[in-house]
Amino acid sequence: MSRFPSCIVLLSLLLFSGCDWFKKEPSPKEELPAATQEGRHSFGVLLNGEVWQPKGSSGRFGQGNLIASYQFDGTFNISAYRREGENESALSIYSDSIYSEGVYRLNNPSRQSVSYLPMDCSYDQDSTVYHEGKLTITRFDLEAKVIAGTFEFVLARPGCDTIRGTQGRFDIRLF
Numbered sequence: 001m002s003r004f005p006s007c008i009v010l011l012s013l014l015l016f017s018g019c020d021w022f023k024k025e026p027s028p029k030e031e032l033p034a035a036t037q038e039g040r041h042s043f044g045v046l047l048n049g050e051v052w053q054p055k056g057s058s059g060r061f062g063q064g065n066l067i068a069s070y071q072f073d074g075t076f077n078i079s080a081y082r083r084e085g086e087n088e089s090a091l092s093i094y095s096d097s098i099y100s101e102g103v104y105r106l107n108n109p110s111r112q113s114v115s116y117l118p119m120d121c122s123y124d125q126d127s128t129v130y131h132e133g134k135l136t137i138t139r140f141d142l143e144a145k146v147i148a149g150t151f152e153f154v155l156a157r158p159g160c161d162t163i164r165g166t167q168g169r170f171d172i173r174l175f
Contacts, residue, residue, distance in 0.1 A: 032044040033171075038148075038171060041066060042170065042171045043066050043171075044169060045165045047165055052091065053082070054066045056083030056084065066081075068174060070098070070142070070147060073096070075094075076098040076147065077092065077094050090116070091114070091116050093170075094113055095111070097111065097112065098137060098140070101137045102137055106131060106134060107131050109127070113131050114131060128158060130157070132154045135149060136150045138150065145173055145174040145175070146171070148170060148171040150170075151168035153165040
């Protein structure tokens with residue numbers, strides 16, 4: 001009879017070891033949005049290899065976390081905001097000369113640039129910030145109110161980490 005309890009314990013261990021009841025589900029990995037051209041109002045980029053996309057609220061007068069505008073003088077601006085708990089950051093792309101699909105350089109802080117504003121260091125239009133990048137407009141359809149494209153950039157500032165933005169994409173519906 002002493003074998004019976006041992007067999008039950010062994011059988012129980014074998015049954016429950018393959019059971020998923022006690023396994024913790026991994027949290028879903030954040031991924032970049034698909035590169036679309038349909039006005040889905042999406043935005044994302046890899047910042048130093050980590051996914052960065054709008055999240056939370058900008059906290060500015062009830063605005064959302066992705067704001068875009070186009071003016072007929074060619075001025076195009078996208079501002080994306082990310083808030084997770086106490087951490088906030090913002091990323092903006094600006095150009096004053098977008099009139100069609102094509103490739104545009106992002107290296108002149110007063111005319112075409114990228115700004116990244118995390119909490120610990122500011123990569124804005126300051127003259128001490130190195131800006132180099134490329135904005136590719138893949139759909140420019142003002143009748144449908146859709147501007148979509150891709151982007152990449154490098155930002156560097158003395159005393160701060162270099163920021164590399166890769167695989168950036170956006171699909172904006174203008175309002």
